[in-house]
Amino acid sequence: MADSPAAVVRTPKSEATRTLIVETALRLFQENGYDKTTMRAIAKEAGVSVGNAYYYFSSKEQLVQGFYDRITQLHDEACADVLTSEKDFAKRLRAVLLAWLSVAAPYHEFGRQFFVNAADPDSPLSPFSTESSPARDAQIALFRRVLEGSTAKVDPDLRPELPELLWLYEMGVVLFWVHDRSPDCRRTRMLVDRTVPLLDRVIGLSRLRLLRPVTREIVQLIGDLTRPEA
Numbered sequence: 001m002a003d004s005p006a007a008v009v010r011t012p013k014s015e016a017t018r019t020l021i022v023e024t025a026l027r028l029f030q031e032n033g034y035d036k037t038t039m040r041a042i043a044k045e046a047g048v049s050v051g052n053a054y055y056y057f058s059s060k061e062q063l064v065q066g067f068y069d070r071i072t073q074l075h076d077e078a079c080a081d082v083l084t085s086e087k088d089f090a091k092r093l094r095a096v097l098l099a100w101l102s103v104a105a106p107y108h109e110f111g112r113q114f115f116v117n118a119a120d121p122d123s124p125l126s127p128f129s130t131e132s133s134p135a136r137d138a139q140i141a142l143f144r145r146v147l148e149g150s151t152a153k154v155d156p157d158l159r160p161e162l163p164e165l166l167w168l169y170e171m172g173v174v175l176f177w178v179h180d181r182s183p184d185c186r187r188t189r190m191l192v193d194r195t196v197p198l199l200d201r202v203i204g205l206s207r208l209r210l211l212r213p214v215t216r217e218i219v220q221l222i223g224d225l226t227r228p229e230a
Contacts, residue, residue, distance in 0.1 A: 014056075017048065017052070017056065018056050018057075018066060019070065020046050020047075020048075021042065021043075021046050021048065021053055021056055021057065021063070021066075022063060022066040022067055022070055024042055024045050024046040025037070025042045025046075025060070025063045025067075026067060026107060026110050027045075028041060028042055028045060029110055030109050030110050034060070037060070039053055039054065039057075039059070039060060042060075042063070061123075061124045061125055061131065062131075064118075064125050065124070065125075065131055065132065065134075065135070067107070067110075068127075068132060068134075068135035069134065069135055071100075071103060071104060071107070071135075072135045072138045072139060074103045075096075075099060075100050075103050075104075075139075075142070076138070076142060078099040078100075078102065078103055079095070079096050079099050079142065082095040082096070082099075083096075083145055083146065083149055087149065087150055087151050088150065088151065089146070089147070089150035089151065089152035089200055089203070090196050090197055090199075090200035092146045092149070092150050093146055093166070093196050093199070093200070094192060094193065094196045096142065096143070096146055097170060097173060097192045097196070098189065098192060100170070100173075100174075101177065101185060101188060101189065101192070104177070105184075105185070108177070108185065111174075111177065111178040112178060115178050127171060136167070139167050139170065140163050140164050140166075140167045141163070143162075143163040143164075143166040143167055143170075144163040146163075146166070147159070147162055147163060147166070152200075152203060152204070153204060153207055154203055154204075154206060154207065155206040155207050157216060158203075158206050162203070166199075169195075169199065173188065173191060173192060176188055176191055
């Protein structure tokens with residue numbers, strides 16, 4: 001058995017096995033609930049040995065991290081065309097958020113299953129946890145590409161912080177999506193359609209001299225909140 005899933009050599013075959021285990025786990029989580037689903041049941045349903053399942057994922061929590069990684073990869077691929085062809089910031093941001101909703105749509109019911117665990121700030125399933133940092137960093141990097149490849153004019157002091165702020169905005173959209181029971185999550189799509197233009201305007205206004213003190217306060221607040229405590 002490998003020391004950790006990170007030690008597994010990534011080959012097409014191993015990636016296919018990882019994906020099979022993750023997708024099997026997600027289905028069982030939906031059918032039986034997260035807490036009632038065991039690694040043994042996941043391995044049996046996926047047609048692999050328990051040892052092989054633990055070779056790739058040392059725990060159920062790491063399986064969820066595998067889901068985060070998978071969604072992040074699919075989301076990045078789904079955004080490739082618009083980030084290449086579109087320069088308008090609002091259109092880029094809207095397309096990226098709607099792409100996430102499309103990619104995540106098959107897992108909407110799973111969102112309800114794991115939300116209670118993910119909402120615990122001490123849980124490794126939290127999007128803010130150390131364990132979730134690879135997927136989180138990848139999403140922030142995606143929003144950095146949304147900004148840097150656009151024609152958006154942003155206050156220079158705000159620009160470095162904006163990708164992380166956009167990720168936090170996305171987390172708000174995801175939370176709304178988890179609770180959305182409208183057909184095809186129409187209300188979440190409406191939320192994106194209505195709030196992206198507002199964000200675009202606020203970001204544009206950040207360059208105005210009158211609002212720069214407010215921008216500085218926002219940047220200072222972000223720094224204070226994210227700086228490690230002594």
